[in-house]
Amino acid sequence: MLDDTLKAQLGAYLERVTQPFEIVASLSDSESSREMLDLLQTIQGLRSDKITLKTDGQDARKPSFTLQRAGTSTSLRFAGLPLGHEFTSLVLALLWTGGHPPKVEQDVIEQIQALDGDFDFEVYMSLTCHNCPDVVQALSLMAVLNPRIKTTVIEGGAFQEEVTAREIMAVPIVFLNGEVFGSGRMTVEEIVGKLDVNADAREAAKLNARDPYDVLIIGGGPAGAAAAVYAARKGIRVGVAAERFGGQVNDTMAIENYISVLETDGPKFAAALEAQVRHYDVDIMNLQRAEKLIPASEPGDLVQVEMANGGVLSARSVILSTGARWRNVNVPGEAEYRNKGVAYCPHCDGPLFKGKRVSVIGGGNSGVEAAIDLAGIVQHVTLVEFADALKADAVLVSKLKSLPNVDIHVNAQTTEITGADGKVNGLSYKDRVSGELHHIELEGVFVQIGLVPNTEFLKGTVTLSRFGEIEVDAKGHTNVPGVFAAGDCTTVPYKQIVIAAGAGSTAALSAFDYLIRQPVAAAQVETVAA
Template structure:
């Protein structure tokens, strides 16, 4: 089942086990049960510290639990954890076997201190690149605190349960039988929902942080690059990031990042974060900015207010807040979000197997989504509001060769209909000016990105599209404030361009710092 090169790598990982572990299986006689049996025994054969027991009594079958020998509970998978969850499987074995999760000491202490019992059920798709972060966070938390338990459930394997809960997007997390959250979450975000005082404690620690030489807003490729370049210049560097990776985390395949033939968004994001943390950078994670206070004169301190309350100060600021998916903005879109309206074909596509779906958008993202979905669903209708597709010709050729795809030009989506529970159809206005209806079960929105710059209106010069106006040095309209990446007017929103943008903005900030004298200016009051 596992390729020889994978076995070799896995054998090396399992050599790090400090304690013996048991893969306790609850199997059945289905093909998937036999497949799970084969996988577990193949893994156990790679280490004398891994054993398989088939005496499990879990109600979900097939499933298995990773336990330390003699322990009552462990980390559970109601899934055959291949695809994106194979790394989750490996990490769970290592952590149950004594390999400490890579969490800060403060975070570990907070997890250990959580009172009460927490039983999580995390529904995933093995093709979902967003799911592993949630799975790995909850698994690690369950290893740290024995009162926390998590079972990862493959929605494709337990379709009856998915249908009963009306799950149409992943990841979906339930806590003690009630809906807890959906979408990407890291351990800090999960902890903040469990411990109401956690955000207050985090905010209190930021209250008296000394001013930075360079403060970077955003943890995507541009922000990470800026942080590394600034730290290498010996500058006191901070980076505020709601999450590392930004939009890259939602990207499935990356094949145009120079020197890396092929990778995935979450892998590249993890590599960016690991690279930043090798340097003396003050990483302020799980925080969002809400307001910018420019210095009153060059050389003074700029202020950045966080949603949690504190105001951070810096002599220079680099804004790299990236962009987010544009929404259709039509009736029914918000009402049926995650109930038939989706934005990630890789994550949510498997839940529409055999169903009829539409894709809104004729650019590269929309056409790629339609191609991917055509191999899963019964029929795809692609709606392009213009008179021609904007995707690369090679993608258009592939799309038009598929027998279960219909392409509609000059089709403007005006409404998404549903029955109160799920999407049932879509209305679009055609080139003839008339409204047309399509019966379907899902709508995937792929109509481009919007810059994350609303919080800057009135402080920096923005373009008509909301992008931060920058010059060829990455400088904004305010001295000492620079910007990089997808949030700016720099053309061509590409990862490799964002990385270069971040480096350029950092070098420009350094040049500014050595040329502009320091002005005695008070901090902005919180």
């Protein structure tokens, strides 16, 4: 199942295993069980002195296997073959079970170990989902670290009847003790934060105790990361507060237009951004959502940012790089059927609609690319575009029109996403020319209509455009002294990664220029004189 190169790489990783553990497989006479046995025998053969393979498991899900360290009661199970995007998750699970330390902050490890309660997690994933590994790895780690946490990782394609019975139409989705716990990308810190009821208060106290920054960056996408690197290289005190480092880049599958990087994907690019920022002396504060900006009342005073957990950060200057999020179509049924047929990531959720009928709302590059991608998986795709023509690149439009299982409707205003029995069953739209109403019977709707800036918390403090974007000049200045902005949350045209990174660099240089032109505080003069 694994080629020689992959076996050699896996063998090198498994050399890091220090503690013995068992793999216990539950198998049937199916082809998938034979493939799993082949994979597990390969793994065991690469480290037979530390790994024992048993095939007498009695789990109801077949094929599946558990990983259990000798002398412990850890419970981590994989149901289905964890290959594709999840092969890395399998490797990490093997290493962690075998005693190799995880690359996670020590306070997070201690927080996981201190969780009080019995937690039985089930996470459904697909092998083509680039959002799933973060969740799978987080819950796997938690099961390894805390014996009261059980985690079962389920490959949806291998257990279709289960997926259908639970009406799962988007991945990753997590069940805790049989009830839906969350869906979409989640980090280990986010999951633990939801379980630890006192986490917000502790985190707020940590933020309040931090000394003021010279530059505080709100947002950790390409703009925020570039700003952090440029500011840190000036030798000043820099902090980054972000909901998730990498921002929306994490939800981008293919990146092929970032200069000097021929091809990568969003999660890898986001990880590289964070790694470069951590190379410098930058204080990174993840899982932090800003709720209020308090400008300096007098020249020389500090700008403050209130966070959702109640903490307050202070700085001599602030760079806003909060990015944007997927725009909702805002019609009846969208919110009701989200993750029940309404989806936003064709790469993640497309395989769940194999052989079914779906619609894509949006005729820009994202919408047309999504329709092309889905056409190779689903039975039929209907693309619905509000404007009188598709706005995507001509080569993409030509490719889309060449596909036999795609219908295109322009001048089509989506009016409702319909459903029954808790899941989508159709889409209604109005012909904007004739006024005629139409209804399409289908099982899935993918919304691809652009972005909305994450700037609601700034209303009344900085000037926003009619689209909610932060108005900036060529140097990233806002209308508030000491406050700068960069990236997709601003009025800078063309929302592209490379443009956001350049804007972040510009904002950092402008912030530094602002700082060196501020009057020296009397306390600083006295210190120098002494």
